Amino acid sequence: MALTPAAGGGCGESSMPPPSIRSLQPVNSDVEWDSFDPQAYVRHNYAVLRADDREILCRTRDFLARAKLSDADCVDVGSGANLYPALSLLPFARRVDLCDWSTSNVSWLRTQIHGYDELWDPYWQVCAENPAYSALTDPRGRLARVGRVRKTSVFDVPRHAWDAGTMFFVACSISADRAEAERAIGRFLDALRPGSPFAVAVMLGSRGYHVGQRLYPAVALRRAEVVARIAAGAYDLDVHEVRLTPPLRDGYRSMLLATGRTRG
Template sequence: MTLTPAAGGGCGESAPPPPIQSPRPVNSDVEWDSFDPQAYVRHNYAVLRADDREILCRTRDFLAEAKLSGAHCVDVGSGANLYPALSLLPFARTIDLCDWSTSNVSWLRTQIDSYDELWDPYWQVCAEHPAYSALTDPRGRLARVGRVLRASVFDAPKHAWDAGTMFFVACSISADRAEAERAIGRFLGALRPGSPFAVAVMLGSRGYSVGQRLFPAVALRRAEVVASIAAGAYDLAVHEVRLTPPLRDGYLSMLLTTGRTRGQCRA
């Protein structure tokens, strides 16, 4: 299929950078292949933070209660973050980890084969739930069921997967609010009706840096994120997570929304 640019991954480090290229750069303006996954991981995930732990716990509990088994799963915009895929692992026949950035795709492929030890604390959080602790070899399982795809959220096929995650993507692929809403709609539309999902975003984000590179973001508000998701979903649960000190300057909080997809989702 023809792919249009979209990158995964969330919101990076240091002070909020100035806008890049234009006051409101769109996704196609950004050089996503310059994204540095190693720098991103070092800043964001080298130490398991309390806010990520809370989001992972809530996602874990939601998926464990969803009665999934042998599901075809997707993590959209994986970027340099493995914990959404780990949250899907016990219930998956397959997990497609999708990203547009070639540097992120290369990093993901190395991690699928045998992920780094820094992800072990994230799996240990998952394994606090019996649905996960029964899986004794998460590395081997991810190597068997995981598949990395260079693919765009904006060109995701309809009704292709049984469950999905999209973490810190809609907020951080451009500075265009309409693109954030479209990314949410395409993600939900890629799941079959009734599929469980989890979406996480940064609220109020003003841009982020990864290594020496600046990347755009959009300052989403809680009400508009929930409204965008509700257009294609039901049984929503919404959790806002604030932590002091924050991960970086230039955002307000993290928002996790879980639920199930409707039969028709807005593209």
């Protein structure tokens, strides 16, 4: 996208206003999400269980175990090529909807729910450190029975459709538009029924990320604005920031996990 030169003030130049300038910051609809490479994303992000993901998973696991859920309609919004949010919901779910807009991610998810790769076993082992999870002895079979992949955007999920939900690293990484990031958080919370437990994770200060050879947009979110946006639709909010050296990649400051329950 090229910038239109601004009109000057010299003699002989048109007095007409310059054409509107389209922002160089891509919005969600500008991105070719169907070209997203889930295999490359998994190799870079999840092939080895990192300490920061372990901490986020532990905190999510313990929060959901305390929520006393059972036979719940659960959702993971913007699953992408990440199974551990869905795994954290498994013991409490009669169904888990894994939602994503990218055709390539949807295909990958459909393959995984019928028998996920061994690299996700360490993530389940972290879950199984909690008794609420260790009682589930066949997580692969459970996901195959209750998992369902839905091709839908975070902006199109229905209102008040689920009893519990997760949304990990979505609002910060689907657009370079701050307003879209805030809207994504609001739509996720609104998709849950009043009083539903949830977990949201975002990258703070992200400046974009590579998947294979492609660069994808991000929003450099700040802790205070994320917490304020979530708090507008939630109560019993608990927020924890995770920093790790070395970081997963260049171009972000930390990860933030927020858990709580949705307002009525």
